[in-house]
Amino acid sequence: xxxxxxxxxxxxxxxxxxxxxxxxxxxxxxxxxxxxxxxxxxxxxxxxxxxxxxxxxxxxxxxxxxxxxxxxxxxxxxxxxxxxxxxxxxxxxxxxxxxxxxxxxxxxxxxxxxxxxxxxxxxxxxxxxxxxxxxxxxxxxxxxxxxxxxxxxxxxxxxxxxxxxxxxxxxxxxxxxxxxxxxxxxxxxxxxxxxxxxxxxxxxxxxxxxxxxxxxxxxxxxxxxxxxxxxxxxxxxxxxxxxxxxxxxxxxxxxxxxxxxxxxxxxxxxxxxxxxxxxxxxxxxxxxxxxxxxxxxxxxxxxxxxxxxxxxxxxxxxxxxxxxxxxxxxxxxxxxxxxxxxxxxxxxxxxxxxxxxxxxxxxxxxxxxxxxxxxxxxxxxxxxxxxxxxxxxxxxxxxxxxxxxxxxxxxxxxxxxxxxxxxxxxxxxxxxxxxxxxxxxxxxxxxxxxxxxxxxxxxxxxxxxxxxxxxxxxxxxxxxxxxxxxxxxxxxxxxxxxxxxxxxxxxxxxxxxxxxxxxxxxxxxxxx
Amino acid sequence: xxxxxxxxxxxxxxxxxxxxxxxxxxxxxxxxxxxxxxxxxxxxxxxxxxxxxxxxxxxxxxxxxxxxxxxxxxxxxxxxxxxxxxxxxxxxxxxxxxxxxxxxxxxxxxxxxxxxxxxxxxxxxxxxxxxxxxxxxxxxxxxxxxxxxxxxxxxxxxxxxxxxxxxxxxxxxxxxxxxxxxxxxxxxxxxxxxxxxxxxxxxxxxxxxxxxxxxxxxxxxxxxxxxxxxxxxxxxxxxxxxxxxxxxxxxxxxxxxxxxxxxxxxxxxxxxxxxxxxxxxxxxxxxxxxxxxxxxxxxxxxxxxxxxxxxxxxxxxxxxxxxxxxxxxxxxxxxxxxxxxxxxxxxxxxxxxxxxxxxxxxxxxxxxxxxxxxxxxxxxxxxxxxxxxxxxxxxxxxxxxxxxxxxxxxxxxxxxxxxxxxxxxxxxxxxxxxxxxxxxxxxxxxxxxxxxxxxxxxxxxx
Numbered sequence: 001x002x003x004x005x006x007x008x009x010x011x012x013x014x015x016x017x018x019x020x021x022x023x024x025x026x027x028x029x030x031x032x033x034x035x036x037x038x039x040x041x042x043x044x045x046x047x048x049x050x051x052x053x054x055x056x057x058x059x060x061x062x063x064x065x066x067x068x069x070x071x072x073x074x075x076x077x078x079x080x081x082x083x084x085x086x087x088x089x090x091x092x093x094x095x096x097x098x099x100x101x102x103x104x105x106x107x108x109x110x111x112x113x114x115x116x117x118x119x120x121x122x123x124x125x126x127x128x129x130x131x132x133x134x135x136x137x138x139x140x141x142x143x144x145x146x147x148x149x150x151x152x153x154x155x156x157x158x159x160x161x162x163x164x165x166x167x168x169x170x171x172x173x174x175x176x177x178x179x180x181x182x183x184x185x186x187x188x189x190x191x192x193x194x195x196x197x198x199x200x201x202x203x204x205x206x207x208x209x210x211x212x213x214x215x216x217x218x219x220x221x222x223x224x225x226x227x228x229x230x231x232x233x234x235x236x237x238x239x240x241x242x243x244x245x246x247x248x249x250x251x252x253x254x255x256x257x258x259x260x261x262x263x264x265x266x267x268x269x270x271x272x273x274x275x276x277x278x279x280x281x282x283x284x285x286x287x288x289x290x291x292x293x294x295x296x297x298x299x300x301x302x303x304x305x306x307x308x309x310x311x312x313x314x315x316x317x318x319x320x321x322x323x324x325x326x327x328x329x330x331x332x333x334x335x336x337x338x339x340x341x342x343x344x345x346x347x348x349x350x351x352x353x354x355x356x357x358x359x360x361x362x363x364x365x366x367x368x369x370x371x372x373x374x375x376x377x378x379x380x381x382x383x384x385x386x387x388x389x390x391x392x393x394x395x396x397x398x399x400x401x402x403x404x405x406x407x408x409x410x411x412x413x414x415x416x417x418x419x420x421x422x423x424x425x426x427x428x429x430x431x432x433x434x435x436x437x438x439x440x441x442x443x444x445x446x447x448x449x450x451x452x453x454x455x456x457x458x459x460x461x462x463x464x465x466x467x468x469x470x471x472x473x474x475x476x477x478x479x480x481x482x483x484x485x486x487x488x489x490x491x492x493x494x495x496x497x498x499x500x501x502x503x504x505x506x507x508x509x510x511x512x513x514x515x516x517x518x519x520x521x522x523x524x525x526x527x528x
Numbered sequence: 529x530x531x532x533x534x535x536x537x538x539x540x541x542x543x544x545x546x547x548x549x550x551x552x553x554x555x556x557x558x559x560x561x562x563x564x565x566x567x568x569x570x571x572x573x574x575x576x577x578x579x580x581x582x583x584x585x586x587x588x589x590x591x592x593x594x595x596x597x598x599x600x601x602x603x604x605x606x607x608x609x610x611x612x613x614x615x616x617x618x619x620x621x622x623x624x625x626x627x628x629x630x631x632x633x634x635x636x637x638x639x640x641x642x643x644x645x646x647x648x649x650x651x652x653x654x655x656x657x658x659x660x661x662x663x664x665x666x667x668x669x670x671x672x673x674x675x676x677x678x679x680x681x682x683x684x685x686x687x688x689x690x691x692x693x694x695x696x697x698x699x700x701x702x703x704x705x706x707x708x709x710x711x712x713x714x715x716x717x718x719x720x721x722x723x724x725x726x727x728x729x730x731x732x733x734x735x736x737x738x739x740x741x742x743x744x745x746x747x748x749x750x751x752x753x754x755x756x757x758x759x760x761x762x763x764x765x766x767x768x769x770x771x772x773x774x775x776x777x778x779x780x781x782x783x784x785x786x787x788x789x790x791x792x793x794x795x796x797x798x799x800x801x802x803x804x805x806x807x808x809x810x811x812x813x814x815x816x817x818x819x820x821x822x823x824x825x826x827x828x829x830x831x832x833x834x835x836x837x838x839x840x841x842x843x844x845x846x847x848x849x850x851x852x853x854x855x856x857x858x859x860x861x862x863x864x865x866x867x868x869x870x871x872x873x874x875x876x877x878x879x880x881x882x883x884x885x886x887x888x889x890x891x892x893x894x895x896x897x898x899x900x901x902x903x904x905x906x907x908x909x910x911x912x913x914x915x916x917x918x919x920x921x922x923x924x925x926x927x928x929x930x931x932x933x934x935x936x937x938x939x940x941x942x943x944x945x946x947x948x949x950x951x952x953x954x955x956x957x958x959x960x961x962x963x964x965x966x967x968x969x970x971x972x973x974x975x976x977x978x979x980x981x982x983x984x985x986x987x988x989x990x
Contacts, residue, residue: 002959003959004709006959006960006963007709007710007713007963008709009960009963010713010716010960010963010966010967011709011712011713011716013963013967014716014967014970015545017967017970017971018537018541018542018545019542021537021538021542021974022538022539022542022543025534025538025539029538029539043573047529047570047571050535051533051534051535054534054535054538055534055977055978055980058534058538058978061978064974064975064978064979065975065978065979067971067972067975068972068975068976068978068979071728071972071975071976074938075938075939075942076935076937076938077935077936077938077939078935079735079931079932079935081735081979081980082734082735082738083735083739136927137927137928137931139927140926140927140928140931141928239979
C-alpha cells in the first residue's frame, strides 16, 4: 500500500513539475511564437531560434543556473560549458577565447600613426592591467583580455607609445592588484582600476607631452567621489551562477563636486546637457528593480554607440582627447571627461563601414589620441590617406635669378583673398586649401611645377588647372592652364608657430629660377 | 526536436501526455500518430512526406506479401520491398558518397547532389522493413489500418534515434495495450535516468572528446590528451545513445508500450562477442535476424560463415555512416569477432588473470575502435591512433590534458558508475527516497539543459 501511494505521489509530482514547466513558460512561449523576426525566417531557423529563445527566457532561469553552479562545485569543476568560462586559481572567472586576429587592426594603427605623426599629435596605447597574470592555463589556451605580447612588440616596432599599466602597478602585490583592479565575475575592470588608469594616463600625457590638465588633484582625489557598492554578477558568471562564481561588489562612482557637461552624438547634435550624473551616467541606480544582474558597466558611457563626444562646459582651456576604446574603458572615459574640454570616443567594433575615426580626426585637432581595449584589437578602421605627398624642396640649379615672378593666390578655403601678401588662417579648420594661379612670365608659358613650403614641409601643388580668366586678361592662350590648388592639414602650421609660407616656381626650362613668393601667415582664431 | 530540450520538456511532452490520457481510447493511436508527425516536422517538415510515403509503401508491401502464400511471389514482394527501402536509404544517405568514390576511382567529375540526410532515416527505414518481414514470417499480424502502421514506424519516442523496435514486439500493443501506474512510474524513472545521462554526463564529457578530436596537428596532441579524448568519446557515445534509448523506453512505458532493451552495460563485456550482445542490441539483432540468418548464419561452411559475418559487419559499418572510416570500424569488429569465433577466446581462458587481461584487451579494442568512428576520415584516425602511442613526436602530457583530467575526475567517476550495473542500495532503505532522488535528478537535468548552449546528439546523425 505504501509502495502504491509512493508511486502515485511520484507520478503526481512529476506531472506537476511538467505542468509547472508549461504554466510558467507559456507566456514566454507565446511571446516567442509571436515574434515577427522569428517567424519571418526559414522553418529551420525558426525552430532553432524558438528553442534558443525559450532557453534564454525560461522562468526562473537564474535559479536553474545557480543550481547548475552548485552541482558544478560539487563535481569540483572549474570549467563551465564547452570552454566558455574557467574559474582560475585566483577564483576569477576567465572567459575562454580564440587568439585574436589583429592583422587588420595593426594596419589601421600604422595608418593612424602615420597621420598623427604628420600633424604632430601623440598616439598612446593604454594597456590595462593583465587579468591573467600568474594564471597557469594561459600556457594552454587563450582567454579574453589576455595581454597580446605580439601586439606590444608591433607597437614598439612602429614607435607607438605604450603605457603599460602592468609596469606602473608592478610594485603592488599581485593579490592586492587582483582584489583592487579585477572583477571576479566580469571581463571588465573594477571601477577603481579605470579611475586610477585615467589618472595615470593624464599624468603620463602631462609629463611626456607637456599636455596641461587642470583640476587633476580634485578630480582624481577619491575623497571627492561618492562610492556606492552594488552586488553584481558579471558576464563571465551568468552561466555559472552566484554560488559557483561568487558575487562582486560593483562600485558606482558619482562626483561630490559640480560639473557641467554635454553629450554630442555622431551628427554633432547635443543629446544631453547637465552634470556628470545626468550626462555621463545612465541612471541605473535610480531603477526600481536593481538586482545582481543589473549590468552596471554600461551605467557609464554610450555603449554600443560607435561615436560620441563629451564636452566640458565648465573647464575652459583644457586638452582635447580622442579615444578609440571598447567597453573596457567606459568609466575611464567618464572620468577623463572631467579633466578635458572634450573627449571624443570611437568604438571601432561598431563602425559598420562608416569612417567615424576619420570624422573624428577631421572635426578636431586633438592634444592626444589614446587607444585601449581588448575586443577592438580585432576591429579595423580607416584613416584619411589622402595626405599630401611631401617632397624634397627643389634645388636651385643656377645662380641666375630672374627675380620674383607671377604667383597669385585667389582663395583660402573658398574665401576670396584680397590682393595682399598675408593670409589669415583659421585654425579651427582641420584642412587648409589654397587656390590660385602662377606662370613663367619670362617665357609666357605655364610653369613646369609649383611647390609650397610650410615650415620644413614641401608639397608639390596640383598645377595646370584651366584658368581662362588669366589667359583672357593677358590675351594669351598659352597662359590658360596656369591654375593651381593645394590642400594640407592646418596642423602643418604647427600650432601657430609658422609665420610665412613660400611658393617655389620651377620654370619651363625645369629650373628653380625665381625667388620664392612669400605670404605671411596670421591666425584669425585658435582652436582653443 | 530532442528530448533534452526545453521545447520538448515544457511544451511537447506535457501536451502529448495530457492529450493522450484525456482522449478516448479509440482515438489514442491517431493522437499519438499526429503528435509523432508534429515531433518529426518540428525538425524536418519536408521529410515528413518522405516518411509518410515510406509508410504507405511498406503498408502496401505487407498487404501484398500476405495476398498469396506462394514462396516465389512472396520473395519477389520482399525483394521489391527491400529494394524500395534500400533505394530510399541509399539515395539520401549514400548517393553522394558513391558519387565521390566513383569520381575518385574513375576520374569522373560527377557533381554531388548535396542531399540533406533526413533525421532518423537509418532507424525508421529498418523499422519499416522489420514490419514487412515480421508480417511475412507470421511474427506479427498484418495491420489493416494504415494509421497503425504509421504509428509503429513513426512513434516519436524511437523515431529518430531508436531503439529499432521490431514489429513483433509491439504488434499486439499497437491495438491492445493498457497503461498502468506501475509502467508509468517506471517510465518516468527511466526517462529521467536517460535525461540525466544525456544532459549531465554525456554533454559534459563531450567537451573533452571534441577538444581532443579537434587537434589538426598531431605533434601537439599529447598522449594523455589523445587517450583522454578516446576514453571520453567512448563514454560519451554510450551515455548519449543509451541515455536516449532510456528516454525512448521510458516514454514508451508512459504510453503503454514495452520496448526491448537496447543496451545492457556493454562496457563490462568480457569479449567483443559479448559486447555486441550488450551494445545497440536492437541493431545487432536486426542484422542477425534479417541479414545474417537468411544468409545462412553459422549453419554453413566456414568460408560461408566468414562471408556472412563480413557482409553483416560491412553493412553495420556503413549503417553508421557513409564514409570509409565507418567501414573500417565495422571491419575492425569483424576481424575481432572472427578471431574470437575461431579461437574460442575467452572461453578457453581458465585463469582469472587471463580473463581479466582479455577483458582489458576487449575494452582497449573498443576504445581504439571508437577513434575510427569518431574521426572525420581514415587518415585522421590513423594520425590520432599513432598519437595515442606517442608515435607522432608528441609529448606524453600537456597542461591542457592535465587540466581536463583533474577538472573532470568526478564527472568521469559518475560516468563510469553509469556504465556499470551499479545499484545504490542506500536509496531503498527509506521509502520514497529513490523517487525523490529521481525528481531531484530531473530538476538538476533541467538546470543543465536551461544553461547549456552545447547539446550534441551523436546518433542523430544516423
